[in-house]
Amino acid sequence: MIRGVVLDIAGVLYQGDHAVPGAIAALDRLKGAGLPVRYLTNSTRSPKRKIVAKLAAMGFAVDPAEVLTPxxxxxxxxxxxxxxxxxxxxxxxxxxxxxxxxxxxxxxxxxxxxxxxxxxxxxxxxxxxxxxxxxxxxxxxxxxxxxxxxxxxxxxxxxxxxxxxxxxxxxxFGKPAAEFFHTAVRRMGCDPDEVAMIGDDAESDVAGALKAGLGGAYLVRTGKYRAGDEARFAPCPTAVVADVAEAVETVLQSRD
Known part of the structure; x- marks a missing residue:
């Protein structure tokens, strides 16, 4: 059973300067269900301070300790x-x-x-x-x-x-390095197969997570996603979904 969720940030939670529709509510649903969350970003143009501040400005309630950067x-x-x-x-x-x-x-x-x-x-x-x-x-x-x-x-x-x-x-040091995923998993007190990944990069986020032994990886069609990405890299996604809101709904349904 999935007991924790890791998410990419850019392209999943926000695009440009705007939150992806439904993203804030989706994170609230995860936390309301008692699932710990960690955010794994490969963004290396901005310091962690600015990444957390940008999320906060958009309305995301994110603890800096939950954000892992390369x-x-x-x-x-x-x-x-x-x-x-x-x-x-x-x-x-x-x-x-x-x-x-x-x-x-x-x-x-x-x-x-x-x-x-x-x-x-x-x-x-x-x-x-x-x-x-x-x-x-x-x-x-x-x-x-x-x-x-x-x-x-x-x-x-x-x-x-x-x-x-x-x-x-x-x-x-970033995705798809297995240790990057495993650090997030350990901080949630979970085993890899108890954690799901949600990302927009079929190679680094999705295939990387599955190769690292995570229990599921969901590819969203927002951010950098391009048609056919799900077939370009192996392992293939657990599911391809419209956005983070649908990914969260799918994860929660899998726990029922």
Whole structure:
């Protein structure tokens, strides 16, 4: 039986600057049913502070402790392993890495730098990698739904470019890394097969969750979803639904 739910944020709870219709009520239904909730985002242009503030401004009652970001996971790794970060990220994200001095060793951290993916910055990161620095990828998503409503390149293409040129293999900290899902599962006090995922990315959210052993994964047709996504990646979704409200209804019905 499903005892907890993890959700993507952008494209599932909101699109652009507006909540997806029915999303706030859907989360209220989950909490009213006694199901713990965690939010897993691969967003790496904004610090966690702004992500939580944006949700609050739209009317979502979200505890910051319920939101998990790749930057948090990478910071934990850097502290544990004793590395200082060489950041190739959007300037807005840099505050999430403030105070991390590490030691003499350096690790390259790549997020969605957007227009700040310049040749000079990419090449500086490459030179750290060929000197032996590990490569930390906050996410490897292919695309995201941009503010203008069209799809744009996400961080994955730039991570792959650095891997190709340096011969490195990136350590992934966001979805679809199994440990990212498992961290959320542990914080809810559940086993993986007792948790369902709701997302708009058939590869990172849905297939990633199922490969990590979660008990279900629901693909919404909002956000970055494109017709046919459900057949492009394996494992296939548990179900394809219109939006988060229908996903929540399906999860709750499966518990009856």
């Amino acid at each position: 930057a948090e996971a990478a910071c934990d790794w850097l502290k544990r392993e004793g590395y200082a970060p060489h950041l190739l990220v959007h300037p807005d994200l840099e505050e999430d890495f403030a105070g991390l001095s590490g030691g003499e060793r350096t690790a390259v951290v790549v997020g969605d730098a957007g227009p700040f993916f310049t040749y000079e910055r990419m090449n500086a990161a490459f030179r750290e990698l060929v000197k032996g620095a590990p490569l930390l990828a906050l996410a490897t998503n292919r695309v995201f739904r941009d503010a203008d409503g069209a799809l744009s390149l996400d961080a994955g293409a730039f991570v792959r470019a650095l891997e190709y040129s340096s011969g490195s293999e990136a350590l992934l």
